[in-house]
Amino acid sequence: MFVHVTSAANAPRIRRSGIRAAGHGQGGARGVHCFPVLPSYTLTHQWVRELARFGSRGGLVAVHLRLADTEPVLVGRYTDRARNAQETLRAAEAVRRIAALPDPRGWEVFVPRAVTAREVHRVRGAPRVAGWRHLPDAHGRRPCTCAGCRERGGYGARRLRERLPHPLDGPPPPVRVLLERVAAAGDPGDPAVLREALHWFGMRRRGPLDQLRPLARHPDPGVREDLVWALARWSTPGVAALLDGLAEDPHPDVREAVEDVRDG
Incomplete structure (x- = not known):
């Protein structure tokens, strides 16, 4: 049964x-x-x-x-x-x-x-109170309130976000500061530094596309994938053409990210 x-x-x-x-x-x-x-x-x-x-x-x-x-x-x-x-x-x-x-x-x-x-x-x-939520062992753990984990519109979500603000929730640093971090990362650039900067760029509606375009050729596929997500909501001219190029990326995670962005 x-x-x-x-x-x-x-x-x-x-x-x-x-x-x-x-x-x-x-x-x-x-x-x-x-x-x-x-x-x-x-x-x-x-x-x-x-x-x-x-x-x-x-x-x-x-x-x-x-x-x-x-x-x-x-x-x-x-x-x-x-x-x-x-x-x-x-x-x-x-x-x-x-x-x-x-x-x-x-x-x-x-x-x-x-x-x-x-x-x-x-x-x-079905009983309303049986079982677990989020994870089988989630009870008693400090919940993660990042944009990827939090439940939008869920019960108590706003109070939880106010009580436990996540360091990556923003507001994002100015564009000038982010570009300085990208430049200071070197060539081809430290992936950790670049991915953090791309996270902040992803919170914007527009951005310096020409300065970020070289990251589409970065040897780390994680950087290229994060570039896709950073550009997902941008209305800057040229984004579609850059995504077209990333859609032919040799790494499957990058190609899948482009598909998800376009399907969304």
């Missing part, structure tokens, strides 16, 4: 036709994320609080589903998904593997297909 957490608005459709393969799994596969039903009620519904952070329609429900013991599924921590490190097991073995773990928080089971209505056992309301 497995449990899948979804919006309550999806419950009528799930009872009628099952669960669509809307989840994104390892290697770009589409399917359904779920977790085994364990003796611990809290562990079984551990994903509820984390999924609630992203909103729902009418609250959340827990969909209990039955799979054949020989059904192939992907098993692993959610962090293993990006590294293609999740393991393919049969459903029965997946339950045994997770149940035997000393700490199964953060683990998931991915069914690489849709779930039929006949496999849905029942749909019930």
Whole structure:
């Protein structure tokens, strides 16, 4: 028996036709994320609080589903998904593997297909307070309030940002100061110094494109990638042409950054 957490608005459709393969799994596969039903009620519904952070329609429900013991599924921590490190097991073995773990928080089971209505056992309301948020061990840690980690519009986000301001939140130094830092970094330049300067340039709407253009040929791919993100919101003429050149960069991270900027 497995449990899948979804919006309550999806419950009528799930009872009628099952669960669509809307989840994104390892290697770009589409399917359904779920977790085994364990003796611990809290562990079984551990994903509820984390999924609630992203909103729902009418609250959340827990969909209990039955799979054949020989059904192939992907098993692993959610962090293993990006590294293609999740393991393919049969459903029965997946339950045994997770149940035997000393700490199964953060683990998931991915069914690489849709779930039929006949496999849905029942749909019930999900508990609102079970599980973890952000990370399985986040409770008690000092939260990071940088632009990449903080939750915009989340409950208490403004008070948290005021109480724990992040040193990289700004305001950015003047352009003259940033250009002096870039020049002082040398040729080709210290990557750490250049990436910090590009971080501040990324907070602006316009900037000295001609002075930063040589960084597109910097030997460190991290500098070139940060250059892409720094230019992402600029309205300075010539940005599109520079991004066109970076779209042909030999490093995949730089090319992917250009794609993300253009898709966003």
